[in-house]
Amino acid sequence: MPEEKKNAPPEATELNRRAFFAKLGLGSLSIAAAGTVAFGYQFLSPNVLFEPSPVVNAGKPESYPLDSVTLDVNSGIYIIHSKEGFFSLSAVCTHLGCLTAWKPDLGIIACPCHGSKFKEDGEKIEGPAPRPLPWKRVWLSEDGDLMVDRSTDIRPMQFVRV
Numbered sequence: 001m002p003e004e005k006k007n008a009p010p011e012a013t014e015l016n017r018r019a020f021f022a023k024l025g026l027g028s029l030s031i032a033a034a035g036t037v038a039f040g041y042q043f044l045s046p047n048v049l050f051e052p053s054p055v056v057n058a059g060k061p062e063s064y065p066l067d068s069v070t071l072d073v074n075s076g077i078y079i080i081h082s083k084e085g086f087f088s089l090s091a092v093c094t095h096l097g098c099l100t101a102w103k104p105d106l107g108i109i110a111c112p113c114h115g116s117k118f119k120e121d122g123e124k125i126e127g128p129a130p131r132p133l134p135w136k137r138v139w140l141s142e143d144g145d146l147m148v149d150r151s152t153d154i155r156p157m158q159f160v161r162v
């Protein structure tokens with residue numbers, strides 16, 4: 001121990017210890033107060049989920065050849081150009097929600113998870129899926145693009161003719 005500290009009066013050492021604990025206490029209170037403010041702000045601010053729009057711009061009708069079934073993986077929909085016109089199906093299997101796939105060689109939509117199969121118009125052929133693939137609302141924008149509302153199911157056989 002250095003010579004100076006050894007000879008320091010006991011009050012000075014006590015004072016340093018008091019000052020140290022006072023600063024420690026203030027620091028702890030500051031951290032607790034900051035935590036309370038942060039928690040309070042998080043508690044009072046609204047819990048809003050910013051989800052992408054359910055409306056998909058599928059592009060120009062000319063980009064879909066006649067008798068084609070096109071899967072948009074990002075949107076989870078099929079754009080189908082049939083002789084009757086355009087329509088869109090959900091590509092999400094009605095069993096447990098797997099993404100289905102178009103099998104051009106078989107002319108069916110198949111689910112890789114449990115083997116459900118659907119016709120091109122969404123009607124179920126076989127498998128555990130309880131319902132057909134739902135049709136989605138389709139319309140033409142003012143710019144002539146095909147628009148699909150993934151959040152709106154419609155009755156089947158409502159085609160958009162271009």
Ligand code: FES
Pocket residue numbers: 093094095096097098111112113114115116127128129
């Ligand atoms: S999720 Fe498609 S058949 Fe089960």
